[in-house]
Amino acid sequence: MSKPIIIANWKSNPSSEKEAILLAKKIEDGILNFRNVEIVVAVPFPFISSLRNSLKKIKLGAQNVFWEDCGPYTGEVSWRQLKNIGVKFIIIGHSERKIYLNETDDMINKKIKAVVWAGMHAILCIGERERIENDIPAIVGDQLRNALAGIKKNFIKNIIIAYEPIWAISTQSGSSPDTPDSAFRAMVYIRKIISDLYGRNIGDGARIIYGGSVNSRNISSFLKEGKMMGALVGGASLDAGEFIKLVKNIS
Numbered sequence: 199m200s201k202p203i204i205i206a207n208w209k210s211n212p213s214s215e216k217e218a219i220l221l222a223k224k225i226e227d228g229i230l231n232f233r234n235v236e237i238v239v240a241v242p243f244p245f246i247s248s249l250r251n252s253l254k255k256i257k258l259g260a261q262n263v264f265w266e267d268c269g270p271y272t273g274e275v276s277w278r279q280l281k282n283i284g285v286k287f288i289i290i291g292h293s294e295r296k297i298y299l300n301e302t303d304d305m306i307n308k309k310i311k312a313v314v315w316a317g318m319h320a321i322l323c324i325g326e327r328e329r330i331e332n333d334i335p336a337i338v339g340d341q342l343r344n345a346l347a348g349i350k351k352n353f354i355k356n357i358i359i360a361y362e363p364i365w366a367i368s369t370q371s372g373s374s375p376d377t378p379d380s381a382f383r384a385m386v387y388i389r390k391i392i393s394d395l396y397g398r399n400i401g402d403g404a405r406i407i408y409g410g411s412v413n414s415r416n417i418s419s420f421l422k423e424g425k426m427m428g429a430l431v432g433g434a435s436l437d438a439g440e441f442i443k444l445v446k447n448i449s
């Protein structure tokens with residue numbers, strides 16, 4: 199069984215390199231002694247190089263990637279550039295990119311393929327815009343199957359699947375976290391799809407995490423009752439004290 203993984207998603211925060219270094223160092227100092235957890239901080243591109251030199255325990259992540267190696271793609275940051283700078287984890291298909299930048303399932307699939315082929319870890323985000331009934335909507339399964347199209351089974355170990363219902367993200371108006379019980383059902387649903395695609399062993403071993411208004415008070419319930427293997431944490435990762443408490447509560 200792998201250690202739980204907590205992935206901080208800083209989104210487009212903070213506004214300066216100085217603040218980014220300060221926040222990362224505070225977090226690193228606070229989590230140094232927690233051994234039973236893996237921690238990734240996914241930061242904006244401009245801060246990656248300077249944080250690479252100041253972090254030891256925390257692993258560095260990015261929040262997006264371009265699927266081509268390098269070339270005439272103005273404004274894009276390629277998988278090779280990220281790999282060469284020491285990035286090990288890349289968030290792919292976050293709902294904010296789908297909503298504000300029209301990222302499609304096809305683009306997400308290309309990004310995942312490039313990242314896992316390059317030996318990095320993809321953090322694939324899937325989740326529905328709204329939940330009408332108790333069941334996990336079929337769109338979640340469609341997103342997963344589309345993202346994994348054409349990906350061979352030996353690469354699945356390089357993919358972390360983040361179930362992140364959009365309505366649960368803390369910056370959505372009227373948001374509230376999902377319940378551990380429904381996160382559990384999402385976990386079972388996702389595992390079943392992976393088992394159907396790749397076989398029982400791969401399905402059972404897939405790393406599935408939860409995201410959406412996770413904080414130091416609710417994290418344990420998502421891991422214990424929800425049987426999630428970690429969390430993707432937005433807002434709470436920007437407050438060093440709160441983030442350290444969150445990690446402490448599961449380690």
Ligand code: PGA
Pocket residue numbers: 207362366367368369409410411412430431432433434
């Ligand atoms: P939140 O964000 O923890 O602030 O809800 C999670 C995310 O969007 O990745």
